[in-house]
Amino acid sequence: MTQMKIAVAGASGRMGRMLVEAIQNADDALLAGALDVPSAPELGTDAAAFLGKPAGVLIEADLAKGLAQAAYLIDFTRPEGTLKHLDYCAAHGIKMIIGTTGFDEAGKAAIAAAAKKTAIVFASNMSVGVNVTLKLLEMAAKSFSHGYDIEIIEAHHRHKVDAPSGTALMMGEAVAGALGRKLDDVAVYGREGITGERDPSSIGFAAIRGGDIVGDHTVLFAGIGERVEITHKSSSRVTYAQGSLRAARFLRDKSSGLFDMQDVLGLR
Numbered sequence: 487m488t489q490m491k492i493a494v495a496g497a498s499g500r501m502g503r504m505l506v507e508a509i510q511n512a513d514d515a516l517l518a519g520a521l522d523v524p525s526a527p528e529l530g531t532d533a534a535a536f537l538g539k540p541a542g543v544l545i546e547a548d549l550a551k552g553l554a555q556a557a558y559l560i561d562f563t564r565p566e567g568t569l570k571h572l573d574y575c576a577a578h579g580i581k582m583i584i585g586t587t588g589f590d591e592a593g594k595a596a597i598a599a600a601a602k603k604t605a606i607v608f609a610s611n612m613s614v615g616v617n618v619t620l621k622l623l624e625m626a627a628k629s630f631s632h633g634y635d636i637e638i639i640e641a642h643h644r645h646k647v648d649a650p651s652g653t654a655l656m657m658g659e660a661v662a663g664a665l666g667r668k669l670d671d672v673a674v675y676g677r678e679g680i681t682g683e684r685d686p687s688s689i690g691f692a693a694i695r696g697g698d699i700v701g702d703h704t705v706l707f708a709g710i711g712e713r714v715e716i717t718h719k720s721s722s723r724v725t726y727a728q729g730s731l732r733a734a735r736f737l738r739d740k741s742s743g744l745f746d747m748q749d750v751l752g753l754r
């Protein structure tokens with residue numbers, strides 16, 4: 487089988503490096519390009535230099551140069567970066583795997599529109615564990631639909647810029663959907679001061695930031711006399727990188743369409 491020619495955006499970032507390493511170690515993938523912002527100190531250097539084994543691929547800021555050889559772009563950057571890459575990829579038929587979080591509604595609509603021109607997997611969490619947990623949450627939410635308060639607690643490293651995490655929001659969507667509620671109508675993002683008693687239909691979010699926590703998520707169903715907690719903890723970013731490669735493999739035979747990791751993992 488031919489190798490997938492994959493470029494990585496944000497190549498010198500935490501996820502970018504994980505992805506470069508995963509591609510270098512995969513028999514069915516070839517690192518075909520690397521992008522980063524013009525101010526990145528690593529610009530112009532070999533994307534795999536940090537592994538001590540150069541790939542012969544330089545980190546570029548220019549999209550035409552960085553994507554010239556690529557059939558896929560894996561993008562874990564920031565919404566404004568991803569949306570710029572999206573336009574280019576849609577215009578040039580480059581498939582995308584988008585892991586970036588923190589999009590507003592307009593950003594999500596732009597991704598859906600681009601998926602009419604190229605194939606895209608877009609998911610706030612690429613790990614198998616989190617995606618299976620989403621199914622467990624749907625089941626639990628249906629059983630705890632009355633008499634249980636639902637709160638979502640997430641913890642991440644000190645460098646994370648968006649809150650709540652994309653995963654916490656996906657978990658909120660899964661739980662709200664199973665209960666026939668709209669997350670926008672019931673979400674409570676943090677509490678302070680005289681808040682009044684808890685609205686029983688609400689879904690609360692709390693975000694913790696500190697140190698090098700890779701990503702912890704707990705959904706709490708709190709009743710009278712008991713509580714159930716469903717928790718996922720990532721101990722390494724490798725799970726996100728491997729999930730992204732699975733997503734690229736899933737896109738091999740697709741030329742357009744918007745998919746998520748539930749599609750990739752056959753969980754829908």
Ligand SMILES: NC(=O)C1=CN([C@@H]2O[C@H](COP(=O)(O)OP(=O)(O)OC[C@H]3O[C@@H](n4cnc5c(N)ncnc54)[C@H](OP(=O)(O)O)[C@@H]3O)[C@@H](O)[C@H]2O)C=CC1
Nearest residue numbers: 496498499500501562563564567585586587610611612726
């Ligand atoms: N879906 C999933 O499974 C996962 C999603 N994520 C998400 O991925 C994203 C990146 O996370 P992480 O790797 O930790 O972050 P980092 O900050 O370590 O990496 C982001 C990279 O993108 C670059 N970048 C920043 N702004 C832009 C821009 N406007 N255009 C292009 N590139 C840009 C950064 O450059 P510079 O450092 O110079 O600013 C950096 O190289 C986040 O949104 C995070 O939530 C993370 C892990 C898993």
Ligand SMILES: O=C(O)C1=N[C@H](C(=O)O)C[C@H](O)C1
Nearest residue numbers: 587610611646651652653701
């Ligand atoms: O920024 C991170 O690190 C992570 N971001 C994703 C999110 O916002 O859910 C996925 C994972 O939790 C790590």
